[in-house]
Amino acid sequence: MNDYQTFALGNVVLQSGATIRDAQLAYKTFGTLSPKKDNVIVYPTWYSAQHQDNEWLIGEGMALDPREYFIIIPNMLGNGLSSSPSNTAPPYDKARFPKVTVYDQVVLQHRLLTEKMGIDRIKLVTGWSMGAAQTFQWGATYPDMVERMLPFQGAARCSRHNFVFLEGVKAALTADAAYLDGWYDRPPTKGLRAMARVYAGWGFSQAFYRQKLDSTALGYSSLEDFLVAFWEGFFLPKDANNLLALLWTWQYADISANSTFGGNFEKALASIKAKSVVMPASSDLYFPPEDSEYEVSHMPNATLRTVETVWGHFAGGPGTSPEDIKVLNSALVELLES
Numbered sequence: 136m137n138d139y140q141t142f143a144l145g146n147v148v149l150q151s152g153a154t155i156r157d158a159q160l161a162y163k164t165f166g167t168l169s170p171k172k173d174n175v176i177v178y179p180t181w182y183s184a185q186h187q188d189n190e191w192l193i194g195e196g197m198a199l200d201p202r203e204y205f206i207i208i209p210n211m212l213g214n215g216l217s218s219s220p221s222n223t224a225p226p227y228d229k230a231r232f233p234k235v236t237v238y239d240q241v242v243l244q245h246r247l248l249t250e251k252m253g254i255d256r257i258k259l260v261t262g263w264s265m266g267a268a269q270t271f272q273w274g275a276t277y278p279d280m281v282e283r284m285l286p287f288q289g290a291a292r293c294s295r296h297n298f299v300f301l302e303g304v305k306a307a308l309t310a311d312a313a314y315l316d317g318w319y320d321r322p323p324t325k326g327l328r329a330m331a332r333v334y335a336g337w338g339f340s341q342a343f344y345r346q347k348l349d350s351t352a353l354g355y356s357s358l359e360d361f362l363v364a365f366w367e368g369f370f371l372p373k374d375a376n377n378l379l380a381l382l383w384t385w386q387y388a389d390i391s392a393n394s395t396f397g398g399n400f401e402k403a404l405a406s407i408k409a410k411s412v413v414m415p416a417s418s419d420l421y422f423p424p425e426d427s428e429y430e431v432s433h434m435p436n437a438t439l440r441t442v443e444t445v446w447g448h449f450a451g452g453p454g455t456s457p458e459d460i461k462v463l464n465s466a467l468v469e470l471l472e473s
Contacts, residue, residue: 139163139186139216142247147218150393153233155223160243161216162186162209165193166201172253176206177244177260179269181452182381183373185216189266191454198467204258209244211235211265213380220317220376229376230317237265237388241272245280259471260409261285263452264421265381268292268388271430274407275390283470284407287414287442287463288451290422291430292389292400297421300337301386307333308375323375330378331366338366340418340447348445353455404433411437412470414463416450440466 144158163186168174176199178189186208193199199206210217212235220232227233248254260273260281267289274284275291290297311326313319343349349361370378390396391403411434415427424441431439442462444450450459 139210142251144218144243144246147239147243149233149239150236151234153227155212155218155227155233157224158212158218158243160209160212160218160247162207162247164208165199165206166204168205168252168254173256173258174204175248175254175257175259176204177248177257177273178206178208179240179244179260179262179266180208180211180214181262181264181266182385183214183370183378184453185214186210188453191452192460192464198464198471199261204471207248207252209240209247211240211269211381211384212243213377213384215374215377219374220380221374232376232380234387235380235384236392237268237272237384237390238276238393240384241269241276244269244273245277255280257281259283259285259467261287261467262289263287264289264448265385265388267422268385268390271407272390274409274411275403276393276395278406278408281407281409283473284409284411284437285414285467285470286411288416288419288422288448290388290426291404292391293386294422294426298386300421301382304330304333305379305382308378314375317376317379319375322371324371327370327373327375328367331370332362334370335362335366337420338448340420340445342418342445343447346445401433404430405435407434408436410470410473412440412466413437414440414442414451414466416442416444416447416459418445419448419450421448 142160147155147158260270262270267286270286271291274281307329308326311323313323355361391400396403413427415424431437446456449455
């Protein structure tokens with residue numbers, strides 16, 4: 136039995152002009168929608184993740200408490216549950232799966248809330264990494280619907296440096312001869328392991344490795360054990376085409392890349408009305424605080440709150456750093472009560 140539901144989107148025309156026929160949006164909900172439909176929290180997934188990878192931030196006594204809020208986790212297209220390279224019928228299967236933007240993702244999530252659930256107000260949108268990108272997109276695209284935002288360890292657009300990092304990840308994965316330009320029948324495990332090794336130097340900070348937190352905090356027996364058991368183990372179960380589809384979505388993330396803003400990034404940021412707390416991590420190698428400072432400077436109702444941490448990007452998820460989770464949870468409580 137699946138622990139999630141699926142919303143049939145029909146034929147979806149993407150920003151690229153391609154059509155996904157019989158598109159599906161997988162989602163999971165927690166809690167009960169109030170009679171006034173005013174207790175809604177939207178919590179999108181992150182790169183390679185599915186809804187269960189978000190659940191660490193939800194629970195009784197936590198900010199995202201299902202006794203009080205109706206929490207929706209929409210799975211991104213490309214993650215293997217919603218329409219993806221791995222589950223789409225030919226001819227748009229595998230390597231031919233269309234390019235999906237963050238804007239596409241949020242527009243389809245908006246359809247889920249409005250058409251399926253009859254929701255027209257969102258108390259909070261929050262998310263980590265690519266979930267943060269979707270959070271920014273929600274605020275810019277539907278400013279009169281989103282009341283509060285807390286994007287953590289993410290950005291409103293992919294920086295040039297981040298784009299270059301992802302080119303390295305892509306090259307490592309696709310260099311495996313078994314990848315077969317995306318038309319493989321067996322997983323390209325060499326490429327997946329290589330991708331994991333590239334990722335390992337970026338997900339956590341230099342200080343994290345200097346302090347040997349992979350051993351002392353996470354319990355791995357050696358650095359090599361961490362690289363194999365944590366990082367290779369993280370990517371090996373995932374479909375390579377799904378990873379590449381979401382990688383493209385990440386690389387081309389930009390809340391202004393649509394007809395509403397015409398590429399004017401500052402205009403898109405200024406359109407966000409939601410009361411916002413933007414939470415970068417001080418040691419994040421993907422999304423440095425300087426990028427968040429620039430974003431907040433153009434948002435009319437936003438506060439910057441940098442998390443001082445050595446855990447790098449993984450300060451925000453998936454539930455890895457207990458002390459940083461406390462900081463995040465407190466910020467969510469404060470914002471929800473404001």
